Amino acid sequence: xxxxxxxxxxxxxxxxxxxxxxxxxxxxxxxxxxxxxxxxxxxxxxxxxxxxxxxxxxxxxxxxxxxxxxxxxxxxxxxxxxxxxxxxxxxxxxxxxxxxxxxxxxxxxxxxxxxxxxxxxxxxxxxxxxxxxxxxxxxxxxxxxxxxxxxxxxxxxxxxxxxxxxxxxxxxxxxxxxxxxxxxxxxxxxxxxxxxxxxxxxxxxxxxxxxxxxxxxxxxxxxxxxxxxxxxxxxxxxxxxxxxxxxxxxxxxxxxxxxxxxxxxxxxxx
Amino acid sequence: xxxxxxxxxxxxxxxxxxxxxxxxxxxxxxxxxxxxxxxxxxxxxxxxxxxxxxxxxxxxxxxxxxxxxxxxxxxxxxxxxxxxxxxxxxxxxxxxxxxxxxxxxxxxxxxxxxxxxxxxxxxxxxxxxxxxxxxxxxxxxxxxxxxxxxxxxxxxxxxxxxxxxxxxxxxxxxxxxxxxxxxxxxxxxxxxxxxxxxxxxxxxxxxxxxxxxxxxxxxxxxxxxxxxxxxxxxxxxxxxxxxxxxxxxxxxxxxxxxxxxxxxxxxxxxxxxxxxxxxxxxxxxxxxxxxxxxxxxxxxxxxxxxx
Numbered sequence: 396x397x398x399x400x401x402x403x404x405x406x407x408x409x410x411x412x413x414x415x416x417x418x419x420x421x422x423x424x425x426x427x428x429x430x431x432x433x434x435x436x437x438x439x440x441x442x443x444x445x446x447x448x449x450x451x452x453x454x455x456x457x458x459x460x461x462x463x464x465x466x467x468x469x470x471x472x473x474x475x476x477x478x479x480x481x482x483x484x485x486x487x488x489x490x491x492x493x494x495x496x497x498x499x500x501x502x503x504x505x506x507x508x509x510x511x512x513x514x515x516x517x518x519x520x521x522x523x524x525x526x527x528x529x530x531x532x533x534x535x536x537x538x539x540x541x542x543x544x545x546x547x548x549x550x551x552x553x554x555x556x557x558x559x560x561x562x563x564x565x566x567x568x569x570x571x572x573x574x575x576x577x578x579x580x581x582x583x584x585x586x587x588x589x590x591x592x593x594x595x596x597x598x599x600x601x602x603x604x605x606x607x608x609x610x611x612x613x614x615x616x617x618x619x620x621x622x623x624x625x626x627x628x629x630x631x632x633x634x635x636x637x638x639x640x641x642x643x644x645x646x647x648x649x650x651x652x653x654x655x656x657x658x659x660x661x662x663x664x665x
Numbered sequence: 666x667x668x669x670x671x672x673x674x675x676x677x678x679x680x681x682x683x684x685x686x687x688x689x690x691x692x693x694x695x696x697x698x699x700x701x702x703x704x705x706x707x708x709x710x711x712x713x714x715x716x717x718x719x720x721x722x723x724x725x726x727x728x729x730x731x732x733x734x735x736x737x738x739x740x741x742x743x744x745x746x747x748x749x750x751x752x753x754x755x756x757x758x759x760x761x762x763x764x765x766x767x768x769x770x771x772x773x774x775x776x777x778x779x780x781x782x783x784x785x786x787x788x789x790x791x792x793x794x795x796x797x798x799x800x801x802x803x804x805x806x807x808x809x810x811x812x813x814x815x816x817x818x819x820x821x822x823x824x825x826x827x828x829x830x831x832x833x834x835x836x837x838x839x840x841x842x843x844x845x846x847x848x849x850x851x852x853x854x855x856x857x858x859x860x861x862x863x864x865x866x867x868x869x870x871x872x873x874x875x876x877x878x879x880x881x882x883x884x885x886x887x888x889x890x891x892x893x894x895x896x897x898x899x900x901x902x903x904x905x906x907x908x909x910x911x912x913x914x915x916x917x918x919x920x921x922x923x924x925x926x927x928x929x930x931x932x933x934x935x936x937x938x939x940x941x942x943x944x945x946x947x948x949x950x951x952x953x954x955x956x957x958x959x960x961x962x963x964x965x966x967x968x969x970x971x972x
Contacts (some may be wrong), residue, residue: 411766494750502767503739
């Protein structure tokens with residue numbers, strides 16, 4: 396009979412696995428790549444600031460508009476997707492390729508706890524990589540002698556961070572599942588993020604609801620192209636429903652990843 | 666003998682490849698050597714024993730319980746894998762602490778057992794060094810330490826002596842024998858017969874996914890001795906040497922190798938042959954260039970046994 400497994404032990408084990416995973420994920424080549432993308436986003440923020448300060452473009456841009464565009468394009472559809480894709484697909488596949496998964500699988504821990512620990516590490520590293528970029532971008536665009544807009548729009552920053560976290564929950568869980576399931580997981584993830592989502596987001600009808608980005612766009616406080624088109628064709632999902640869907644999707648993908656990890660045999664190459 | 670580990674009609678295949686083929690065995694406390702050439706199915710069997718693979722057919726139980734996805738059993742099991750893979754950035758102590766924490770031990774006990782395991786494999790001084798900076802032998806020893814640190818009742822060691830220096834080998838052999846005497850079930854795999862002989866007399870001989878022989882290692886030795894051994898000799902005058910050795914009573918045949926300038930003799934008593942050869946060659950004034958025994962490996966033994 397499989398032994399009972401307490402909540403406290405589950406938390407303790409998932410924390411240990413998260414710490415081991417965090418170290419492996421952070422000190423990998425992926426971090427260099429993600430760092431480069433982060434610098435690119437910051438460079439865009441700097442460019443936006445220059446445009447605002449020197450009025451290079453003859454249009455009445457406000458910091459809120461530039462920040463919103465930056466968030467919806469560079470951060471949400473680019474940085475968040477890449478960070479969750481690279482780290483999420485690596486959670487299991489890197490341990491299988493590195494053959495270290497054996498050490499975790501011969502411990503008295505249910506495999507769903509292994510998956511949970513790894514997922515916690517993923518969320519942590521994603522926040523560490525994305526949050527400073529968002530806050531710094533906000534500061535770059537808003538900090539000036541008159542600090543009124545800086546404080547006035549702070550609620551937007553808070554909301555954006557919350558939405559980014561929800562996006563990371565859902566994308567992270569999906570890419571963790573793909574990583575636990577497929578051998579060429581990055582490719583599959585790229586096809587989903589930039590193929591499927593890229594096409595379906597602009598289509599009218601129910602298919603839009605088969606993407607994560609649809610729910611994220613529905614609650615996003617800024618306007619972007621896809622969001623504008625969605626508004627035009629009246630296909631946004633209600634905020635509460637969208638939040639709930641993102642949480643449910645994350646739970647579904649994470650649950651599926653756990654089942655995958657439990658049932659799949661990882662045959663390490665000799 | 667009370668059976669701790671039992672396999673019944675156990676098979677494992679990967680697509681068209683059969684790794685373990687209808688194997689039935691029963692093991693109790695003590696050391697058992699899992700012997701077989703590369704590709705015999707040893708590693709697959711060990712992965713079945715350690716719950717990393719699911720049987721394709723048949724059953725495998727530890728203490729009467731199925732192993733696959735039975736996480737509670739792993740409290741009683743320690744596994745030293747063959748592959749040289751680690752969390753390279755961790756120190757030896759961090760590696761053991763992290764893995765021991767997953768065994769449900771309290772923090773103080775984790776620290777205590779980490780120290781004990783490191784001392785047992787003689788890595789106390791290198792405890793705070795990163796594993797990435799360890800030598801091959803040290804890496805092998807830290808791998809062994811993580812398998813024994815939680816004091817399991819069953820130890821599965823896949824090629825534990827690979828890459829170790831002579832002192833490390835000697836020490837590991839001593840430890841394996843000691844664990845066996847303590848009443849643990851220790852399964853050690855190797856493709857080198859004399860390594861296993863140094864640890865135990867009880868072996869499970871595998872070939873092509875099947876258990877070829879089970880029991881005392883000396884019985885295997887006897888089986889081997891029934892077959893003539895091949896000895897390849899390259900010297901200044903192979904024809905003259907052939908005349909001399911073909912008259913020896915235990916020499917069964919002599920074959921020439923014109924391309925290499927040598928010959929292969931088949932002898933039923935290789936020890937006698939090696940003893941007589943120097944004197945024969947000296948008396949005839951022959952110069953010896955090379956002498957090797959193609960039979961001096963386990964692969965040849967298996968070849969004989971399955972013939």
